[in-house]
Amino acid sequence: MTMLSTGVLRVASRSCASSGRFTMKAGTAPFSPFSTSEFCNRVSGRLTEGRRYISVYGYTQAKALVYSKYGEPKDVLHLHKHSIPPPHGTKVNLRLLAAPLNPADINQIQGVYPSKPPFETTLGTGAPSAVAGNEGAFEVVSVGSGVKDLAKGDWVIMKRTGQGTWRTHAQLDESQLIKIEDKTGLTPLQISTVSVNPVTAYRMIKDFCDWDWLRSGEEWLIQNGANSGVGRAAIQLAHQWGLKTLNVIRERKTPEETNALKEDLYRLGATAVITESELLSREFRDMLKEFTRQGKEPIRLALNCVGGKNATALAKILAPNSHMVTYGAMSRQPVELPSGLLIFKNLVFDGFWVSRWGDKNPDAKKNTIKDVLDMTRSGKFQDIPVEEIKWTADTEGAELAAAAQETLSGFRSGKGIFKWESED
Numbered sequence: 001m002t003m004l005s006t007g008v009l010r011v012a013s014r015s016c017a018s019s020g021r022f023t024m025k026a027g028t029a030p031f032s033p034f035s036t037s038e039f040c041n042r043v044s045g046r047l048t049e050g051r052r053y054i055s056v057y058g059y060t061q062a063k064a065l066v067y068s069k070y071g072e073p074k075d076v077l078h079l080h081k082h083s084i085p086p087p088h089g090t091k092v093n094l095r096l097l098a099a100p101l102n103p104a105d106i107n108q109i110q111g112v113y114p115s116k117p118p119f120e121t122t123l124g125t126g127a128p129s130a131v132a133g134n135e136g137a138f139e140v141v142s143v144g145s146g147v148k149d150l151a152k153g154d155w156v157i158m159k160r161t162g163q164g165t166w167r168t169h170a171q172l173d174e175s176q177l178i179k180i181e182d183k184t185g186l187t188p189l190q191i192s193t194v195s196v197n198p199v200t201a202y203r204m205i206k207d208f209c210d211w212d213w214l215r216s217g218e219e220w221l222i223q224n225g226a227n228s229g230v231g232r233a234a235i236q237l238a239h240q241w242g243l244k245t246l247n248v249i250r251e252r253k254t255p256e257e258t259n260a261l262k263e264d265l266y267r268l269g270a271t272a273v274i275t276e277s278e279l280l281s282r283e284f285r286d287m288l289k290e291f292t293r294q295g296k297e298p299i300r301l302a303l304n305c306v307g308g309k310n311a312t313a314l315a316k317i318l319a320p321n322s323h324m325v326t327y328g329a330m331s332r333q334p335v336e337l338p339s340g341l342l343i344f345k346n347l348v349f350d351g352f353w354v355s356r357w358g359d360k361n362p363d364a365k366k367n368t369i370k371d372v373l374d375m376t377r378s379g380k381f382q383d384i385p386v387e388e389i390k391w392t393a394d395t396e397g398a399e400l401a402a403a404a405q406e407t408l409s410g411f412r413s414g415k416g417i418f419k420w421e422s423e424d
C-alpha cells in the first residue's frame, strides 16, 4: 500500500467514525443517505489515482464552513463533512485553492448584508444551511460529459456572489463559473482576490467620473480606507491611468508603524497619504493647497468606505460637479452632508455595489477581471498583504470560525485568506 493510499484510509475512517449518516448523490438521482457502515464499505478499499479524498466510485470527501442561523462567525459557523458524487451533465467538481475572508462575508453571516444565500439541505446538513464565503479560486478536478469549456486542471472563480467558497471541494454547474483563460504566471492568491476588490476599485474610478484625460497627472481622487483591498487597488489603477490619489488611513499604535503603512502605499503609487487625524485637523487646508498646487488640480472623485466625519471631510474638498461614491461603512457611522455641497457645488453622491453591477454586466465583469489579471501578470498590480490561514484535513471548524471572526477587528496586517493545503 502506498503512502497516499494509507492517507486515504486514515482520513476515510476518521470521517466515518465521527459522523452518523452521509448524504450522497449518484448520477442525476436525488441525494440518498447512506449509513456509516454502508458508506465506509463504499469508500474504503481501492482508491482512485492516489487521490486521498476520492473513493473508488469517484465520491469526494468534502468539508464546508456552513451556518444555519445568523450571528457572529465564532458562534454560528461549523464544519460540515459531506461527500460529492462524480460530476454528471454540466456539473464540475472543484477543489479549493484559496478563498479570502472579506468584510462582506462576515456581514452576510451576521445577517446584516442585503444579499443572503438561501439556507438549503443540499449538502446533507441537519438544518438548512448556507456555505459561507463569496470569493475564491478553485481548480477543476473532474467534469461531467456535458461540460463544454472546462477541463481538469483549469482554474475558475465564481460567476456570482453567494455561491459559497469556504469549502474544500464543491460541485457546481459550469454556468456558475468563470474560467481563468490564462493562469500562466498567476498565483491562487491573486486569482482568489481579483473579482471583488480590484473590480470595485476599477469600476468606481472608470464609471463615476468623466475624467479629462488631456489633463493626465493633474486630476485627483481622494479615498478613505486606503490600505484596504479596494483602496490598494484604487491607488494602483489610478497611478497607471495618470490620476493622482490622496489617501486617508487610520493612525497605527506608533508613528513608526503609521509611517511604515504610508510608505507601503507610496510604493504602490500613492501620490499623498495622510492619517484620519490629519484629514480632520485645521492644518489640512494648507496641506491640501500644497498637494493640489493651490487648488489648480481638482479633486474630482471621492471613494468612501468609512462614513461618519471622515466621509464628510472628503466631500467638503471635492471640486464642483464631482462625485462621491460610497461603497462601504466600516465605521458604522452614517454619511452626513452639508446641504450647500448639494445646492451650490452640485456634488453627486452615489453608491456602488459590485455584486449588483457584476450580475447586470457579466461580460464587462469578465473583461475587468482579465484586465486586472493582465496587469498582475506583468507586475503592474501588486498582491495585497495577507494573513494565510492554512486549511488541512485536520483543521478544526472552530479554528476556521475564529479566523473568520477576526476579519472585522481592524488594524490588521493583512486580509485573512483560507489556503487549502492538499493535493486533492
Ligand SMILES: NC(=O)c1ccc[n+]([C@@H]2O[C@H](COP(=O)([O-])OP(=O)(O)OC[C@H]3O[C@@H](n4cnc5c(N)ncnc54)[C@H](OP(=O)(O)O)[C@@H]3O)[C@@H](O)[C@H]2O)c1
Binding pocket: 102, 103, 104, 196, 197, 200, 225, 226, 227, 228, 229, 230, 231, 249, 250, 305, 306, 326, 327, 328, 329, 330, 331, 332, 352, 353, 354, 355, 408, 409, 410, 411, 412, 415
Ligand atoms: N460595495 C461593494 O461592492 C464593495 C466591494 C468590495 C468591498 N466593499 C467594502 O469595502 C470595504 C473594504 O473592504 P476590503 O475587503 O477592501 O477591506 P479589507 O482589505 O479587509 O480592509 C478593511 C479596511 O477597513 C478599515 N476599517 C476597519 N474598521 C474600521 C473602522 N471602524 N473605521 C474605519 N476604517 C475601518 C481598515 O482600516 P484599518 O487597517 O485602519 O483597520 C481597512 O482599511 C468594506 O466595507 C467592504 O464591505 C464593498
